[in-house]
Amino acid sequence: SLYTASDQILLLTPDNVDSLLVNSSAAVVVEFYASWCGHCIAFSPVYKKLARNIKEWKPAVDLAAIDCASEASRKVCMSYSIREYPTIKFFPAYSKPESTGQTFTAFPRDVQGLRHTIIKKLETHEEPGPPACPPLEPASQAEVDSFFETNNVQHFALIFEEENSFIGREVILDLLHRLIVNVEARTFYSYALQGLPGVVRSGKPPPVPPDVITNNTKEPWRPFNSSRVYMADLESALHYSLRVEVATHSVIKGDALISLKKYIAVLAKYFPGRTVMMNLLSSANSWLQNQAGDEISYEAFQEILDNSAQSPDTALPEGETWVGCQGSQPHFRRYPCGVWTLFHVLTVQALSIRATDPKEVLSAMRNYIRSFFGCRYCAEHFENMARESVMEVNTLSSAVLWLWSRHNRVNNRLAGALSEDPNFPKIQWPSPEMCSECHTVTVNGDHKWKEKEVLLYLQSYFSSDRILTDYLESEDQILAKQREKHASKHQFAEAWKMIQRKARDTSEFMMRPLPTQSAGQEEEEGEEPQDETVADEEEENGEGAAAADDIVGKTSEPTRWAKPEMEGGRGRWRAHRKPSIVGMKLRAVQEDIVDLDSFVNQHYKAKASNRVKQRTLQRKEEQEPRPMFGLGMELDAGLGMVGLQPMEDDFEPGQESKRLRKRDLTGQYYGEELSQRRRWMSMLSIGFSKVDISLCVILYLLSSMCLLAMYLFFKNRLRTRRTKVLPCMKKFPNLS
Numbered sequence: 051s052l053y054t055a056s057d058q059i060l061l062l063t064p065d066n067v068d069s070l071l072v073n074s075s076a077a078v079v080v081e082f083y084a085s086w087c088g089h090c091i092a093f094s095p096v097y098k099k100l101a102r103n104i105k106e107w108k109p110a111v112d113l114a115a116i117d118c119a120s121e122a123s124r125k126v127c128m129s130y131s132i133r134e135y136p137t138i139k140f141f142p143a144y145s146k147p148e149s150t151g152q153t154f155t156a157f158p159r160d161v162q163g164l165r166h167t168i169i170k171k172l173e174t175h176e177e178p179g180p181p182a183c184p185p186l187e188p189a190s191q192a193e194v195d196s197f198f199e200t201n202n203v204q205h206f207a208l209i210f211e212e213e214n215s216f217i218g219r220e221v222i223l224d225l226l227h228r229l230i231v232n233v234e235a236r237t238f239y240s241y242a243l244q245g246l247p248g249v250v251r252s253g254k255p256p257p258v259p260p261d262v263i264t265n266n267t268k269e270p271w272r273p274f275n276s277s278r279v280y281m282a283d284l285e286s287a288l289h290y291s292l293r294v295e296v297a298t299h300s301v302i303k304g305d306a307l308i309s310l311k312k313y314i315a316v317l318a319k320y321f322p323g324r325t326v327m328m329n330l331l332s333s334a335n336s337w338l339q340n341q342a343g344d345e346i347s348y349e350a351f352q353e354i355l356d357n358s359a360q361s362p363d364t365a366l367p368e369g370e371t372w373v374g375c376q377g378s379q380p381h382f383r384r385y386p387c388g389v390w391t392l393f394h395v396l397t398v399q400a401l402s403i404r405a406t407d408p409k410e411v412l413s414a415m416r417n418y419i420r421s422f423f424g425c426r427y428c429a430e431h432f433e434n435m436a437r438e439s440v441m442e443v444n445t446l447s448s449a450v451l452w453l454w455s456r457h458n459r460v461n462n463r464l465a466g467a468l469s470e471d472p473n474f475p476k477i478q479w480p481s482p483e484m485c486s487e488c489h490t491v492t493v494n495g496d497h498k499w500k501e502k503e504v505l506l507y508l509q510s511y512f513s514s515d516r517i518l519t520d521y522l523e524s525e526d527q528i529l530a531k532q533r534e535k536h537a538s539k540h541q542f543a544e545a546w547k548m549i550q551r552k553a554r555d556t557s558e559f560m561m562r563p564l565p566t567q568s569a570g571q572e573e574e575e576g577e578e579p580q581d582e583t584v585a586d587e588e589e590e591n592g593e594g595a596a597a598a599d600d601i602v603g604k605t606s607e608p609t610r611w612a613k614p615e616m617e618g619g620r621g622r623w624r625a626h627r628k629p630s631i632v633g634m635k636l637r638a639v640q641e642d643i644v645d646l647d648s649f650v651n652q653h654y655k656a657k658a659s660n661r662v663k664q665r666t667l668q669r670k671e672e673q674e675p676r677p678m679f680g681l682g683m684e685l686d687a688g689l690g691m692v693g694l695q696p697m698e699d700d701f702e703p704g705q706e707s708k709r710l711r712k713r714d715l716t717g718q719y720y721g722e723e724l725s726q727r728r729r730w731m732s733m734l735s736i737g738f739s740k741v742d743i744s745l746c747v748i749l750y751l752l753s754s755m756c757l758l759a760m761y762l763f764f765k766n767r768l769r770t771r772r773t774k775v776l777p778c779m780k781k782f783p784n785l786s
């Protein structure tokens with residue numbers, strides 16, 4: 051076949067021919083061709099171009115094609131009496147099943163000529179014509195004068211033209227509106243119409259009212275200048291690409307690794323970023339280039355991105371702040387807009403610093419899109435475009451223009467699609483308003499780009515000097531945030547290590563056979579806990595069980611201790627059985643937990659909802675008290691889920707940081723930093739929170755009051771009964 055579904059051409063087959071040609075509400079132009087025919091092959095690019103050119107006319111007239119050389123379609127072509135290829139036929143709207151269409155005799159082989167032929171057919175269309183096709187004849191003076199009396203519309207556009215001109219009719223079909231422009235060309239009318247507020251393509255949902263722009267996204271709307279590029283968009287795109295898209299590969303190898311290396315190399319060379327960012331890209335590039343193996347883990351790469359080595363003045367800012375790429379709704383624009391902008395900037399930057407390899411940026415982009423770009427459908431399309439023509443790029447200027455023209459192709463394909471933000475219509479970019487010199491009109495009235503002017507415009511639009519830095523955090527702020535993150539990560543890791551150590555120590559302690567054993571018999575610190583068989587043997591001897599009882603209190607059933615085992619290498623300590631014991635030792639354990647809890651809360655205190663969850667879990671924990679064997683498991687399920695919650699008033703930032711510093715210096719987590727009150731609370735409540743204790747007291751008071759009320763009620767009732775019974779006894783003394 052000479053055409054595909056992406057050519058904006060209906061592909062006719064024996065199965066769909068009737069439904070598409072008979073009784074259709076749009077007229078249909080059909081090319082009957084044979085795929086082996088040289089003329090058809092030569093004509094196919096013109097027909098494809100025509101389809102792209104008049105795709106806005108679809109509600110009134112559609113283009114279709116059928117390959118008569120295919121075995122399956124041969125009969126269909128014979129039924130329409132096709133003898134030569136290519137043959138073009140016009141099927142009016144609401145054609146009957148027996149209609150064989152109107153043949154275009156000696157039809158023109160250029161887009162403009164074909165467009166005019168189609169218009170003539172539409173003008174001479176018998177009634178009923180396609181409902182979507184507006185009247186195409188010139189307006190009379192009387193119609194113009196009375197227009198606003200009979201129409202309730204906001205805009206009325208008139209095209210004044212020569213008698214043999216088709217511009218008016220073409221523009222009407224393009225947009226089904228009318229407009230006056232200074233330059234007498236179809237494209238200028240189209241751009242002008244698209245620019246009108248509230249004007250959308252036919253068949254699209256009604257436009258989003260302007261106030262939605264400010265209300266529909268979660269973030270506040272950031273006013274911006276649409277003729278400028280924003281560094282916030284570029285940094286956001288890099289954050290998303292490196293921390294989200296690349297992160298989908300836990301191991302980066304083969305083609306993906308080559309793509310990542312090329313991408314980072316190009317960024318390190320041409321990204322016109324701020325110092326911290328450039329330092330980061332440079333170290334990421336050196337690190338990647340030094341990776342000799344054929345795979346790396348994303349985790350290792352992430353350490354470089356997060357600057358875990360803490361090199362000074364090096365950071366990749368975190369988070370997304372879209373400015374020029376904001377959309378009127380959260381699902382519009384943003385990241386893909388950022389990717390296009392980023393690569394346009396890179397091609398222009400490579401040109402301005404006179405890079406040696408003209409294809410370097412495009413090749414890096416192609417690789418990145420192929421390996422990592424999340425929209426696989428987009429990646430496929432881009433790859434097809436690149437495969438088709440990127441080899442023609444042989445200068446730095448042609449690389450800039452190649453990307454611009456392919457981007458416009460994508461814009462053309464997506465114009466009117468659901469993904470188009472109604473407030474940012476996909477146009478052939480730049481519009482005449484942005485760059486009037488970029489556009490020209492051929493002698494026959496067709497639009498043409500002036501590529502020299504376009505190149506100059508692109509060089510200026512995407513130039514590094516003109517990038518705006520509004521809405522960015524300062525580099526100092528970024529570095530401070532990064533330091534804070536590293537510090538809390540470090541403290542967290544230390545606390546975690548300590549908890550694990552404690553858990554292990556306690557489990558060893560629990561495993562010790564008898565407290566009555568002599569010091570010499572005791573295991574040394576750091577030794578492996580006894581294994582299950584030993585513990586079982588001891589239990590059988592009656593010694594281990596007694597020892598355990600002594601340590602943790604009386605059990606309701608004989609307790610069998612098992613050696614904690616590491617699960618799946620993820621560092622989870624898990625006890626085989628859940629003993630139901632509460633006792634002295636447990637209280638000490640609770641104190642340990644309290645401290646971790648306060649530590650974690652200190653770092654996540656903003657997450658109030660988590661706290662609620664923690665409290666619920668904590669209560670569960672209290673209902674089912676466990677000795678330290680369960681600790682590792684609980685911690686793994688979510689740090690801070692067990693133990694006493696810190697009081698709200700413990701969250702004074704200064705106080706917390708002081709406490710933390712103290713810990714850093716002394717290396718102690720259980721010393722004097724635990725406030726007297728919390729220690730007291732902890733001992734008193736064995737891990738109950740302030741809220742729990744308050745609730746207990748309230749419940750206690752309520753139940754006491756209830757008992758008192760009941761007592762008084764029954765006492766009173768007894769007394770009234772007695773007073774009723776006594777006179778009765780006096781009246782009937784013989785009654786027993």
Ligand SMILES: Cc1cc2nc3c(=O)[nH]c(=O)nc-3n(C[C@H](O)[C@H](O)[C@H](O)COP(=O)(O)OP(=O)(O)OC[C@H]3O[C@@H](n4cnc5c(N)ncnc54)[C@H](O)[C@@H]3O)c2cc1C
Pocket residue numbers: 374375382383384386387388389390391394419425427428429431432453454455456457458460461464467469470471474475476479480
């Ligand atoms: C490589 C790639 C392929 C894609 N393929 C598809 C696809 O097949 N299907 C799909 O639905 N989406 C695809 N997308 C997404 C789509 O192209 C848009 O990026 C997305 O819809 C957001 O559109 P936007 O309105 O923000 O403008 P975008 O098209 O993203 O443009 C971003 C900005 O670049 C500027 N610009 C616009 N046109 C040009 C141009 N020709 N030259 C230079 N600058 C220009 C404008 O300032 C515009 O605001 C693709 C994205 C990328 C990066």
